[in-house]
Amino acid sequence: MHPPRDRVCAVVWRQDALELLDQRKLPDTIIYRRLATVAEVIEAIRDMVVRGAPAIGIAAAYGVVLAARARYAENPTHWRKQIAADLAALATARPTAVNLVWALRRMERVIAATDGGPVERLLVEAQAIHAEDVAANRRMGELGAALLGERGAVLTHCNAGALATGGYGTALGVIRRGYERGLIERVYADETRPWLQGARLTAWELVQDGIPVTLLADGAAAALLRRGGIGWIIVGADRIAANGDVANKIGTYGLAVAARHHGVRFMVVAPVSTVDMNIASGADIPIEQRAAEELLTLGGQPVAAAGAEAWNPSFDVTPAALVDVLVTEHGVALAPDEGKMARLMAGA
Ligand code: MRU
Secondary structure, X not given: OOOOOOOOOOEEEEOOXXXXXXXXXXXXXXXXXXXXXXXXXXXXXXXXXXXXXXXXXXXXXXXXXXXXXXXXHHOOOOHHHHHHHHHHHHHOOOOOOOHHHHXXXXXXXXXXXXXXXXXXXXXXXXHHHHHHHHHHHHHHHHHHHOOOOOOEEEEEOOOOOHHHOOOOOOHHHHHHHHHHOOOEEEEEEEOOOOOOHHHHHHHHHHHHHOOOEEEEOHHHHHHHHHHOOEEEEXXXXXXXXXXXXXXXXXXXXXHHHHHHHHOOEEEEEOOHHXXXXXXXXXXXXXXXXXXXXXXXXXXXEEOOOOOOOOOOEOEEEEOHHHOOEEEEOOEEEEOOOHHHXXXXXXXX
């Protein structure tokens, strides 16, 4: 199964190498980086050339193909032993999004079952992971849009669109489908400090699709909810614990608190590859801390008083009790909890 082409392709396998749309450069510059080694893929994930939980997993899967090609050429007898170090290094490139480890486990199973040259079979698996993600997003788009109810505006945070996935998007998949069905009139997008995924990426995707988008500073979101007119907050996720707690981009938790206070419904959209049933609650989800420079500078220029320090967690955890609905490709859980998560994942 080949991954279908979408309007925006963040991750592309072309002529025996991985090409990543460099998301650090958007929206001004559209440039693909061509990667031919697993070390380059690890660096690209760490430096956020590619970002967004499902896209990270897909890129890592193609990274395993590159690793296998090199290791098998070096040593066709002991390549399995050598590639273990590559997989371990890939797994630590970014710690919060569990899709990375989930994709590596799938690739590992193929490695274990392969006799002879591994590259072709691993490429088939990576392409299946990619194509399945797009199909999951389309399905979630339908399921989520069906819940929206009366026409109105929605608010989203970070970028959970085509750029963050194999294509179409999770939260933006629901928004795309909801807009197509006439249920969404406008999208409010948090700019998403400090990396500006909302301003640079989500707004870019929506403008290209002709979906009306209004940007706001993250700190303006609560005031927007109080003003009224927002029916739903719709976000993606990086890891969902067995009790339904959700790790997503820093600022999501505050939005969920404000949403509950103002009676706005809160929807999380994520494929089952984002659910980590080995983690009992959000308290155990590893939260990536990123460099202080992301906060202390903007576009390379200092913006903070010299000498100030910075606290820069990249994600936060929203308790399941604040989530009104979780949409996965295997179905929907209203007010997710441990029991509902177990039933959802049993069907997955
Ligand atoms: O740091 P990022 O840009 O990788 O964070 C991305 C997010 O938090 C997204 O909301 C999440 O990965 C869902 S993407 C479908």
